[in-house]
Amino acid sequence: EAQVTQNPRYLITVTGKKLTVTCSQNMNHEYMSWYRQDPGLGLRQIYYSMNVEVTDKGDVPEGYKVSRKEKRNFPLILESPSPNQTSLYFCASGVNGNSPLHFGNGTRLTVT
Protein backbone atom coordinates (compact mmCIF):
# COMPACT_ATOMS: atom_id res chain seq x y z
CA GLU A 1 0.00 0.00 0.00
CA ALA A 2 1.31 3.43 -0.99
CA GLN A 3 1.82 5.47 2.12
CA VAL A 4 3.76 8.00 4.13
CA THR A 5 4.64 6.67 7.57
CA GLN A 6 5.46 8.91 10.48
CA ASN A 7 6.63 7.81 13.87
CA PRO A 8 5.81 8.25 16.63
CA ARG A 9 2.13 9.29 16.53
CA TYR A 10 2.34 10.88 19.96
CA LEU A 11 5.36 12.20 21.82
CA ILE A 12 5.68 13.99 25.12
CA THR A 13 9.12 15.29 25.99
CA VAL A 14 10.87 17.88 28.10
CA THR A 15 12.57 21.10 27.10
CA GLY A 16 16.02 20.58 25.65
CA LYS A 17 15.89 16.84 25.09
CA LYS A 18 16.80 16.11 21.48
CA LEU A 19 14.25 14.16 19.48
CA THR A 20 13.72 12.84 15.98
CA VAL A 21 10.44 12.26 14.20
CA THR A 22 10.85 9.80 11.37
CA CYS A 23 9.12 9.94 8.00
CA SER A 24 9.29 7.32 5.30
CA GLN A 25 7.48 6.98 1.97
CA ASN A 26 7.27 3.95 -0.30
CA MET A 27 6.18 5.71 -3.49
CA ASN A 28 9.61 6.70 -4.80
CA HIS A 29 8.62 10.36 -4.51
CA GLU A 30 11.23 13.02 -5.10
CA TYR A 31 9.53 15.76 -3.06
CA MET A 32 9.20 15.51 0.71
CA SER A 33 8.28 18.14 3.26
CA TRP A 34 7.42 18.82 6.90
CA TYR A 35 4.61 20.99 8.27
CA ARG A 36 3.37 22.03 11.63
CA GLN A 37 -0.31 22.66 12.29
CA ASP A 38 -1.40 25.05 15.01
CA PRO A 39 -4.95 26.21 15.80
CA GLY A 40 -5.93 29.25 13.77
CA LEU A 41 -2.69 29.18 11.75
CA GLY A 42 -3.31 26.33 9.34
CA LEU A 43 -0.30 24.34 8.17
CA ARG A 44 3.07 26.00 7.89
CA GLN A 45 5.95 24.49 5.98
CA ILE A 46 9.09 23.84 8.03
CA TYR A 47 11.48 22.29 5.50
CA TYR A 48 11.19 20.63 2.14
CA SER A 49 13.38 18.53 -0.10
CA MET A 50 13.27 18.29 -3.88
CA ASN A 51 15.55 15.24 -3.94
CA VAL A 52 18.29 13.38 -2.10
CA GLU A 53 20.79 15.73 -0.43
CA VAL A 54 18.70 18.77 -1.43
CA THR A 55 16.82 20.54 1.37
CA ASP A 56 15.36 24.03 1.65
CA LYS A 57 13.83 26.11 4.41
CA GLY A 58 10.12 26.70 4.49
CA ASP A 59 8.32 29.41 6.40
CA VAL A 60 9.19 28.32 9.94
CA PRO A 61 12.55 26.47 9.98
CA GLU A 62 13.94 27.89 13.23
CA GLY A 63 14.61 25.20 15.80
CA TYR A 64 14.37 22.32 13.31
CA LYS A 65 16.79 20.31 11.21
CA VAL A 66 16.21 17.80 8.45
CA SER A 67 18.27 15.47 6.33
CA ARG A 68 17.61 13.60 3.09
CA LYS A 69 20.27 10.93 2.76
CA GLU A 70 17.94 8.46 1.06
CA LYS A 71 15.00 9.10 -1.21
CA ARG A 72 12.45 7.39 1.03
CA ASN A 73 13.38 8.97 4.40
CA PHE A 74 13.11 12.54 5.63
CA PRO A 75 13.53 12.76 9.41
CA LEU A 76 12.71 15.93 11.37
CA ILE A 77 15.16 16.69 14.17
CA LEU A 78 14.57 18.99 17.11
CA GLU A 79 17.99 19.49 18.70
CA SER A 80 16.71 21.39 21.73
CA PRO A 81 12.90 21.36 21.81
CA SER A 82 11.05 24.22 23.47
CA PRO A 83 7.40 24.50 24.55
CA ASN A 84 6.59 26.69 21.54
CA GLN A 85 7.30 23.67 19.36
CA THR A 86 4.33 21.87 20.84
CA SER A 87 2.24 21.18 17.76
CA LEU A 88 0.83 18.64 15.32
CA TYR A 89 3.45 17.73 12.74
CA PHE A 90 2.83 16.31 9.28
CA CYS A 91 5.23 14.80 6.82
CA ALA A 92 4.19 14.75 3.16
CA SER A 93 5.59 13.57 -0.14
CA GLY A 94 4.85 14.13 -3.81
CA VAL A 95 6.10 12.94 -7.18
CA ASN A 96 7.60 16.41 -7.58
CA GLY A 97 6.91 19.97 -6.48
CA ASN A 98 3.98 20.25 -8.89
CA SER A 99 2.02 17.22 -7.76
CA PRO A 100 -0.46 16.77 -4.90
CA LEU A 101 1.03 15.87 -1.55
CA HIS A 102 0.45 12.59 0.23
CA PHE A 103 0.41 13.14 3.97
CA GLY A 104 1.40 10.97 6.87
CA ASN A 105 -0.99 10.54 9.79
CA GLY A 106 0.66 13.21 11.89
CA THR A 107 2.75 13.34 15.07
CA ARG A 108 1.36 15.18 18.06
CA LEU A 109 4.32 16.59 19.98
CA THR A 110 4.09 18.09 23.44
CA VAL A 111 7.14 19.79 24.95
CA THR A 112 6.90 20.57 28.66
Next chain:
Amino acid sequence: AQKITQTQPGMFVQEKEAVTLDCTYDTSDQSYGLFWYKQPSSGEMIFLIYQGSYDEQNATEGRYSLNFQKARKSANLVISASQLGDSAMYFCAMRDEDTGNQFYFGTGTSLTVIP
Protein backbone atom coordinates in the same frame (compact mmCIF):
# COMPACT_ATOMS: atom_id res chain seq x y z
CA ALA B 1 1.46 39.28 3.35
CA GLN B 2 -0.60 36.12 3.50
CA LYS B 3 -0.10 33.93 0.48
CA ILE B 4 -3.40 32.08 0.97
CA THR B 5 -6.48 33.64 2.55
CA GLN B 6 -9.53 31.72 3.65
CA THR B 7 -11.98 34.21 5.11
CA GLN B 8 -14.64 31.77 6.32
CA PRO B 9 -13.60 30.19 9.63
CA GLY B 10 -16.85 28.21 9.76
CA MET B 11 -19.60 27.31 7.32
CA PHE B 12 -22.86 25.41 7.62
CA VAL B 13 -24.71 23.70 4.79
CA GLN B 14 -27.84 21.63 4.59
CA GLU B 15 -27.40 18.04 3.46
CA LYS B 16 -27.78 17.66 -0.33
CA GLU B 17 -27.20 21.36 -0.91
CA ALA B 18 -24.13 22.85 -2.62
CA VAL B 19 -21.57 24.95 -0.75
CA THR B 20 -18.71 27.20 -1.83
CA LEU B 21 -15.58 27.60 0.26
CA ASP B 22 -13.60 30.72 -0.54
CA CYS B 23 -9.88 30.95 -1.19
CA THR B 24 -7.82 33.84 -2.50
CA TYR B 25 -4.10 33.70 -3.15
CA ASP B 26 -1.23 36.07 -3.60
CA THR B 27 1.60 35.46 -6.03
CA SER B 28 3.44 37.36 -8.73
CA ASP B 29 4.51 34.12 -10.36
CA GLN B 30 2.96 32.97 -13.65
CA SER B 31 3.39 29.28 -12.83
CA TYR B 32 1.79 27.95 -9.68
CA GLY B 33 -0.50 25.20 -8.48
CA LEU B 34 -3.58 25.37 -6.30
CA PHE B 35 -4.80 22.52 -4.12
CA TRP B 36 -7.63 21.76 -1.75
CA TYR B 37 -7.31 19.32 1.14
CA LYS B 38 -9.87 17.93 3.56
CA GLN B 39 -9.07 17.18 7.20
CA PRO B 40 -11.78 15.18 8.99
CA SER B 41 -11.90 15.06 12.77
CA SER B 42 -9.67 11.98 12.67
CA GLY B 43 -6.86 14.28 11.59
CA GLU B 44 -5.56 12.91 8.30
CA MET B 45 -5.07 15.21 5.31
CA ILE B 46 -6.90 14.11 2.19
CA PHE B 47 -6.17 15.59 -1.24
CA LEU B 48 -9.32 16.69 -3.07
CA ILE B 49 -8.52 18.66 -6.21
CA TYR B 50 -5.75 20.45 -8.10
CA GLN B 51 -5.71 23.42 -10.50
CA GLY B 52 -2.65 24.51 -12.43
CA SER B 53 -2.23 28.18 -13.22
CA TYR B 54 -2.15 27.46 -16.96
CA ASP B 55 -5.23 25.22 -16.91
CA GLU B 56 -8.00 26.95 -18.83
CA GLN B 57 -10.77 24.69 -17.63
CA ASN B 58 -11.90 24.56 -14.03
CA ALA B 59 -10.85 21.33 -12.34
CA THR B 60 -13.52 18.83 -11.32
CA GLU B 61 -13.29 15.62 -9.27
CA GLY B 62 -16.64 13.96 -8.63
CA ARG B 63 -18.67 16.27 -6.38
CA TYR B 64 -15.78 18.70 -6.05
CA SER B 65 -15.06 21.49 -8.48
CA LEU B 66 -12.67 24.38 -8.33
CA ASN B 67 -13.93 27.78 -9.45
CA PHE B 68 -10.67 29.28 -10.73
CA GLN B 69 -10.72 33.01 -11.44
CA LYS B 70 -7.16 33.91 -12.31
CA ALA B 71 -7.61 37.67 -12.66
CA ARG B 72 -9.23 37.82 -9.23
CA LYS B 73 -6.70 35.35 -7.80
CA SER B 74 -9.40 33.18 -6.36
CA ALA B 75 -9.72 29.41 -6.26
CA ASN B 76 -12.99 28.58 -4.55
CA LEU B 77 -13.98 25.00 -3.82
CA VAL B 78 -17.53 24.00 -4.68
CA ILE B 79 -18.95 20.88 -3.09
CA SER B 80 -22.19 19.74 -4.68
CA ALA B 81 -24.85 17.59 -3.02
CA SER B 82 -23.28 17.82 0.45
CA GLN B 83 -23.15 14.69 2.56
CA LEU B 84 -22.76 14.31 6.32
CA GLY B 85 -19.29 12.88 5.72
CA ASP B 86 -18.23 16.19 4.18
CA SER B 87 -18.13 17.75 7.67
CA ALA B 88 -14.45 18.56 8.13
CA MET B 89 -11.79 21.27 7.93
CA TYR B 90 -10.91 22.31 4.41
CA PHE B 91 -7.57 23.83 3.49
CA CYS B 92 -6.63 25.71 0.37
CA ALA B 93 -2.95 25.52 -0.59
CA MET B 94 -0.63 26.92 -3.23
CA ARG B 95 2.67 25.68 -4.57
CA ASP B 96 4.66 28.74 -5.56
CA GLU B 97 7.43 28.26 -8.09
CA ASP B 98 8.81 31.72 -7.28
CA THR B 99 9.89 30.54 -3.85
CA GLY B 100 11.30 27.27 -5.12
CA ASN B 101 8.27 25.06 -4.75
CA GLN B 102 7.29 26.04 -1.25
CA PHE B 103 3.76 25.13 -0.26
CA TYR B 104 1.53 27.65 1.47
CA PHE B 105 -1.69 26.71 3.27
CA GLY B 106 -4.60 28.83 4.38
CA THR B 107 -5.96 28.80 7.90
CA GLY B 108 -8.83 26.54 6.89
CA THR B 109 -12.62 26.56 6.86
CA SER B 110 -14.60 24.30 9.14
CA LEU B 111 -17.61 22.91 7.26
CA THR B 112 -20.55 21.39 9.09
CA VAL B 113 -23.23 19.56 7.12
CA ILE B 114 -26.62 19.67 8.80
CA PRO B 115 -29.00 16.73 8.31
